[in-house]
Amino acid sequence: MNPTASDVTSTPAFRLRCINCGNVADHAEQDFRCPNCGDLFEVFYPRWDASRGAGASGPDLQSLKQLWRDRKTSLAQADTSGVWRFRELLPALKPGYEPITLQEGNTPLFDLPRCARSAGVDALQAKHQGMNPTASFKDTGMTTAASFARQENFHWVACASTGNTSASMAAYAARGGMRSLVLIPEGKISWGKLSQSLDYGAVTCQLRTDFDGCVRVLNDLVRRKPIYLLNSVNPYRLEGQKTAAIELLEQLSWDPPDHLIVPGGNLGNSSALGKALIEMRDLGLISRLPKLSVIQAEGANPFFRSIREHGGKQLIPTEADTLATAIRIGNPASWKKAQRVLEATQGTVEQVSEVEIAIAKAEIGSDGVGCEPASAVTLAGLKKLARQAFVKKNERIILVLTGHVLKDPEFTLKFHRGDLFTGSAHEKEASTMVDQQRAPLVLEANTESVIRVLDEFDAKKLT
Numbered sequence: 459m460n461p462t463a464s465d466v467t468s469t470p471a472f473r474l475r476c477i478n479c480g481n482v483a484d485h486a487e488q489d490f491r492c493p494n495c496g497d498l499f500e501v502f503y504p505r506w507d508a509s510r511g512a513g514a515s516g517p518d519l520q521s522l523k524q525l526w527r528d529r530k531t532s533l534a535q536a537d538t539s540g541v542w543r544f545r546e547l548l549p550a551l552k553p554g555y556e557p558i559t560l561q562e563g564n565t566p567l568f569d570l571p572r573c574a575r576s577a578g579v580d581a582l583q584a585k586h587q588g589m590n591p592t593a594s595f596k597d598t599g600m601t602t603a604a605s606f607a608r609q610e611n612f613h614w615v616a617c618a619s620t621g622n623t624s625a626s627m628a629a630y631a632a633r634g635g636m637r638s639l640v641l642i643p644e645g646k647i648s649w650g651k652l653s654q655s656l657d658y659g660a661v662t663c664q665l666r667t668d669f670d671g672c673v674r675v676l677n678d679l680v681r682r683k684p685i686y687l688l689n690s691v692n693p694y695r696l697e698g699q700k701t702a703a704i705e706l707l708e709q710l711s712w713d714p715p716d717h718l719i720v721p722g723g724n725l726g727n728s729s730a731l732g733k734a735l736i737e738m739r740d741l742g743l744i745s746r747l748p749k750l751s752v753i754q755a756e757g758a759n760p761f762f763r764s765i766r767e768h769g770g771k772q773l774i775p776t777e778a779d780t781l782a783t784a785i786r787i788g789n790p791a792s793w794k795k796a797q798r799v800l801e802a803t804q805g806t807v808e809q810v811s812e813v814e815i816a817i818a819k820a821e822i823g824s825d826g827v828g829c830e831p832a833s834a835v836t837l838a839g840l841k842k843l844a845r846q847a848f849v850k851k852n853e854r855i856i857l858v859l860t861g862h863v864l865k866d867p868e869f870t871l872k873f874h875r876g877d878l879f880t881g882s883a884h885e886k887e888a889s890t891m892v893d894q895q896r897a898p899l900v901l902e903a904n905t906e907s908v909i910r911v912l913d914e915f916d917a918k919k920l921t
């Protein structure tokens with residue numbers, strides 16, 4: 459049976475299914491774990507399963523694409539959201555419930571010509587999820603999951619975070635009239651992210667542990683108190699995060715690229731984007747799957763090691779350490795989901811060094827785009843994948859940039875001043891960064907000294 463517009467334009471009935479034992483449920487416990495085996499749930503849409511494999515692309519799907527396009531000019535609240543605009547592919551709220559939205563999604567796709575040259579590929583584009591309302595991709599999942607929290611009448615929502623989830627959760631909880639509790643590792647998140655959660659009114663606890671320690675405390679807490687868990691084990695988060703891939707394909711006129719390259723931390727985002735690609739392929743919205751590849755920092759590489767050393771069959775938690783603090787995660791919750799995405803899309807996993815991340819971040823900046831350190835692993839990883847010929851020079855490649863450059867200005871300033879790695883094991887390798895460094899210049903307050911600087915730069919023919 460081919461999927462028809464009415465299959466997908468009518469409100470989709472959805473259920474939860476355990477990714478390990480297949481247990482199906484309509485409601486999850488507060489820890490979002492399968493009561494049978496303890497693994498994660500995913501949202502699935504039984505009606506689509508009935509039409510799986512049909513591969514139809516007839517006029518019905520065309521009218522769905524038209525409907526999504528038309529909503530761009532609508533002023534209705536759900537239509538102004540780049541997430542809820544695609545609500546036919548999302549779990550529906552009950553009648554009478556409105557989504558909590560900050561008009562998330564609707565993020566730009568940028569060309570990165572300088573980065574393309576540096577990676578040795580003909581062309582390169584970035585889907586910039588840092589252009590969301592709280593400046594990271596988390597908003598696309600928070601609008602869905604926070605809306606479900608409110609529908610279920612929770613007074614408190616909570617997350618453990620490396621900084622972006624907490625900033626996003628705090629904002630959406632505030633908009634939705636709920637209280638929020640943030641657990642973050644003390645001293646290991648950027649000031650920008652911490653200040654957001656304070657400003658949006660979260661109760662913010664800096665625990666003397668790492669991210670993985672914060673997750674442990676939170677998991678215990680939600681079993682003892684009526685608190686709604688907003689980490690990415692919550693399957694409604696991933697449904698919202700799916701829409702970045704749907705929106706991307708719409709921006710590409712539904713012509714799939716060859717590669718999507720994504721940073722990997724807790725591995726919720728790669729799982730979500732992969733789920734979207736597979737669902738779009740199964741529904742017939744796209745004709746083939748792009749390869750989705752995940753890049754980790756060398757100091758926080760449990761998924762890289764899982765795939766390379768254990769064939770993706772098991773994951774051994776590591777002690778994580780990287781200046782890309784957003785992905786400083788040693789025990790990623792969604793590794794099994796991400797492993798399945800790599801397998802389904804024929805993507806791969808790579809790891810990159812601290813210095814490679816820093817250089818890549820400055821290069822993305824030099825294209826006038828910018829991003830936070832964790833997002834820059836994508837370009838650093840692409841360079842490696844291009845050298846290995848896993849990515850071919852003439853292929854169409856999209857980097858998913860996950861956070862805005864202003865999320866971590868301390869990293870950027872230290873990089874340009876040249877003291878990012880002072881006293882660290884990476885100090886020697888850091889000499890390779892000088893070409894990208896643009897330290898601020900302190901001058902006497904006269905025109906002559908400024909002109910001298912301009913002349914020096916012209917003489918060096920710097921671009």
Ligand code: F0G
Nearest residue numbers: 619620622623723724725726727860861
């Ligand atoms: N990039 C940024 C900017 C992030 O904040 C995160 C995760 C990732 C990439 C990795 O995404 O975890 O889905 O694999 N940040 C989480 C947080 C963990 O708490 O803000 P992932």
